[in-house]
Amino acid sequence: MKNSSEWFKNGSIQALLVLNALIMLYPLVVMVLSSFKKNAEIFTAPFALPESFGFDNLQKVWDQTNFVRYMLNSLGVTAASIVLILVFGTMAAYAIARYEFRWSGAVLMFFISGMTIPLKLAIIPLFIQLDTLHLVDTYAGLVLVYVAMGLPSAVFIMTGFLRTLPRELEESARIDGANELLIMLKIMLPLARPAMVIVAIQNAVPIWNDFFFPLILITSDDLKTLPQGLTVFIGEFTTDWGVMFTGLTLAALPITLLYIVLSKQFIAGITQGAVK
Amino acid sequence: MNDDRRRALISQPQRRSLWILFLLLPAIVVMTLFVVWPLLSALRFAFYEFNGLSPSQFVGLENFRKVLFEEPFSDWTYNAFCHNVIVFFALMVFENGTAFLIAFALLKGLPGHRIHQVIIFLPVVLSSVIVGFLWKLFLHPMFGLVNGALALIDIQGPAWLGSESTALGSIIFANIWHWLGFPTLVLLAGMQRISAEVIEAARLDGAGDYVLLRRIIWPLIAPSVTIVCILTFIGSFNWFEIPYVMAGLTGSPGGSTDVLGLYFYRTAFGSVSSGIQDFGQGSALAVLMFLFVAGFSFVGLRFLRRREIQL
Numbered sequence A: 001m002k003n004s005s006e007w008f009k010n011g012s013i014q015a016l017l018v019l020n021a022l023i024m025l026y027p028l029v030v031m032v033l034s035s036f037k038k039n040a041e042i043f044t045a046p047f048a049l050p051e052s053f054g055f056d057n058l059q060k061v062w063d064q065t066n067f068v069r070y071m072l073n074s075l076g077v078t079a080a081s082i083v084l085i086l087v088f089g090t091m092a093a094y095a096i097a098r099y100e101f102r103w104s105g106a107v108l109m110f111f112i113s114g115m116t117i118p119l120k121l122a123i124i125p126l127f128i129q130l131d132t133l134h135l136v137d138t139y140a141g142l143v144l145v146y147v148a149m150g151l152p153s154a155v156f157i158m159t160g161f162l163r164t165l166p167r168e169l170e171e172s173a174r175i176d177g178a179n180e181l182l183i184m185l186k187i188m189l190p191l192a193r194p195a196m197v198i199v200a201i202q203n204a205v206p207i208w209n210d211f212f213f214p215l216i217l218i219t220s221d222d223l224k225t226l227p228q229g230l231t232v233f234i235g236e237f238t239t240d241w242g243v244m245f246t247g248l249t250l251a252a253l254p255i256t257l258l259y260i261v262l263s264k265q266f267i268a269g270i271t272q273g274a275v276k
Numbered sequence B: 001m002n003d004d005r006r007r008a009l010i011s012q013p014q015r016r017s018l019w020i021l022f023l024l025l026p027a028i029v030v031m032t033l034f035v036v037w038p039l040l041s042a043l044r045f046a047f048y049e050f051n052g053l054s055p056s057q058f059v060g061l062e063n064f065r066k067v068l069f070e071e072p073f074s075d076w077t078y079n080a081f082c083h084n085v086i087v088f089f090a091l092m093v094f095e096n097g098t099a100f101l102i103a104f105a106l107l108k109g110l111p112g113h114r115i116h117q118v119i120i121f122l123p124v125v126l127s128s129v130i131v132g133f134l135w136k137l138f139l140h141p142m143f144g145l146v147n148g149a150l151a152l153i154d155i156q157g158p159a160w161l162g163s164e165s166t167a168l169g170s171i172i173f174a175n176i177w178h179w180l181g182f183p184t185l186v187l188l189a190g191m192q193r194i195s196a197e198v199i200e201a202a203r204l205d206g207a208g209d210y211v212l213l214r215r216i217i218w219p220l221i222a223p224s225v226t227i228v229c230i231l232t233f234i235g236s237f238n239w240f241e242i243p244y245v246m247a248g249l250t251g252s253p254g255g256s257t258d259v260l261g262l263y264f265y266r267t268a269f270g271s272v273s274s275g276i277q278d279f280g281q282g283s284a285l286a287v288l289m290f291l292f293v294a295g296f297s298f299v300g301l302r303f304l305r306r307r308e309i310q311l
Helices: A002-034 A039-044 A056-064 A067-098 A104-114 A119-132 A139-163 A167-175 A180-209 A212-217 A226-236 A241-261 A263-275 B002-045 B062-069 B073-107 B113-125 B128-138 B145-152 B167-179 B181-193 B196-204 B209-220 B222-237 B241-247 B260-269 B279-310
Strands: B048-051 B054-058
Touching: A002 A241, A002 B073, A002 B113, A002 B128, A002 B167, A039 A241, A056 A067, A056 A241, A067 A104, A067 A139, A067 A180, A067 A226, A067 A241, A067 B002, A104 A139, A104 B002, A119 A139, A119 A212, A119 B002, A119 B260, A119 B279, A139 A180, A139 A212, A139 B002, A167 A180, A180 A241, A180 A263, A180 B002, A212 A226, A226 A241, A226 B128, A241 A263, A241 B113, A241 B128, A263 B113, A263 B181, B002 B048, B002 B279, B048 B062, B048 B279, B062 B073, B062 B279, B073 B113, B073 B167, B073 B181, B073 B209, B073 B222, B073 B260, B113 B167, B113 B181, B128 B145, B128 B167, B128 B241, B167 B181, B167 B241, B181 B222, B196 B209, B209 B222, B222 B279, B241 B260, B260 B279
Parallel strands: none
Antiparallel strands: B048 B054
């Protein structure tokens, strides 16, 4: 008796979970399928499979829009930001974690307090600041803003990790006569790779997806990033639904593929990023 | 010889300080230029009248007075603020409530629970712009997927984004679909930290699911609940991308989806429909939003932390 009611309960929970999985996935499936359809097909048979898996829409996107450009821009901006966040963040964290100096506590506090600040609300002075430096409507301006946004948590995570590495490693290298730079690059940092992956993912996802800062800082069409370009693109093709779905599918594709391969690191990076 | 030794003695600690400085400098310079300085300026600018891009005259609290008490600005501020409050409560109940139930269902470890975690988190990694446009197309009154599905069971769906009574709710729904995986997995992680023995012991004492949830899990995941609540609060009052994409800069139709983020953007950078653009009032709004969010987050955090201990 107990067993059958337990079975019934688990069965209904399982059914609800399957339903939820469908709600999460089905819209994305429709998005991909619709990207192969023409308007008439989308309007008359929205739930059906496409009549053929042709590449007409893709051809239009390739020929008539700046889409590839937007995607390369996003890739470049994200990669440059991540590299700078990792380099600057690790350098600062290394100084705080591995050396004793008078202001180390204060410096760490300086970075940690940066984590609590929503930089979006300082967009007006940020815009004026970038304007005086002639960095509005440049990749450099956008990248520097992302680096400033990513550094606090990068320093925080890297400091925490670098502190856990044993002192004996560097001491013995020092006795062997290695200089500080060599110790850092050859001995300590290779050990910090797992923390660097977390920092990279945690920053890459919001930077790749960001819409707010490009909206304000980038005006030339050739410099626009993918989310921003998508709004231009959809503005131009408002009546061609197949092309719109193709654009959305293409925009979602790179990060979705990466997520499928690295889902564990993505989930850990993004949830930890918030929980810190 | 003597000279050499003296130089070596002095330069050793000096070289070390230089090395430390070299390591710290790039990060500190970037932070100072692009976080500290803008932030301090943001406070200052709120008290100035602007002439284009440069502050021209100190006007005291004038900008704050306009934004809060002078028509029509005060109406817009109040209207947007109310919508943010609605968004916050709707997300707390529908997004976080659903997330809590799904997390508990996933905790049971039924077949497929791992793949479910991957699926539910997939929309989280997509850009809000993609999610916003996708749902805008699906919610289209004539050709959208949602009304298409309703038509199959002979229901004439409304113009979801076109009518004042359904627009905000529709956008909130898209937001929930976008972010649901986040609170779910944060709460699930909290539940998984509870030791299996505690749950086993409660089960042996005859506790059913409800009692287990109410008496054991709910109090023990209090820290995760705190994080989810605070982040929902901050997110609700900084809401921008999804309403921008789905309802446009003016919160159409008729301002029924206007929120502080959109209103701030319009005030600071202007919009197609209203050419006026005012950095002074925009800064005042930003300062007010910051004080409100920071203040309530602080009070809320203290309240929730105390609650964690009591439970």
